[in-house]
Amino acid sequence: MARGQNDRGDDIIVDVEGLRNSFGTSVIHEGLDLQVRRGEILGVVGGSGTGKSVLMRSIIGLQTPDAGEITVFGEPTVGRDETEATAIRKRWGVLFQGGALFSTLTVAENVQVPLREFYRELPQSLLDEIAAYKVVMTGLPADAGPKYPAELSGGMKKRAGLARALAMDPELLFLDEPTAGLDPIGAAAFDGLIQSLQRTLGLTVFLITHDLDTLYAICDRVAVLADKKVIAIGTIDELKATDHPWIHEYFEGPRGRAAATGQELLSADHDADAHPTEVREKQTEQPSQGGVSDNAARGTAQEGTRKN
């Protein structure tokens, strides 16, 4: 087995082994293992406080674990010196919960923050050009660049945060609850945007979510956090076949069933169309519009599926 591959031959982009995290006497993770494969959208779910964000912070080096090994792109991330850590950090983008935009900077200036951090010598004209490109790429109107976060809607703030996360042309994207707080139409459009970008740019995506619709719509696999570790990882069908009570309740409870029904309606709608591939491409290419069928299905599944 080559370094950085699992026994199926998949490239492993993130590899976490034996992770332990604690705060005081409170142990959050113990013996946690996780692998993220190149090119997949991995959904990460778990009850509130199970440590999804702490796991993400550990992987991106904002949280030093008590124990365990973490490699990203085959490179260990714990205990690296600043130069080595910077070289790895350049290759990923992060959308934190709530967007975490700097309120005193415009959208364009927010997008330029990582560029200025990593490439101090870039001329302002090029920074402006890159920011303008990223703004449009995430479905924001071109005139959003000079606006301040307070002037944006919730959905636009998420897109601005995503534009910043994409500033460095990352290979790997970390998203912490990207659709939290969005209405169903906005959430479906944002899912479409993530999927479209992932396909177009060949990204690997680590996506923390409570949103069952997002899991069904765009995730290739889902990792479930409970009991301080990843208790299961696989496709939704594979997870449904496990008998862990939390997983069973999650997918087979009223919200899980509603999301599944929504997805079935969506699939049936696509199947009925004479050109299903074209429809799907159209939907993902124009994420800011939000596919009508997507939204209709999401609305159906909405009875209780969305936490926020």
Ligand SMILES: Nc1ncnc2c1ncn2[C@@H]1O[C@H](COP(=O)(O)OP(=O)(O)OP(=O)(O)O)[C@@H](O)[C@H]1O
């Ligand atoms: N800096 C910190 N200091 C102390 N405790 C912390 C710190 N960061 C996180 N925790 C605790 O770690 C636990 C896991 O937090 P985390 O934010 O990772 O949960 P989560 O699974 O992302 O939850 P949610 O779904 O509600 O966002 C929580 O009990 C939280 O209070």
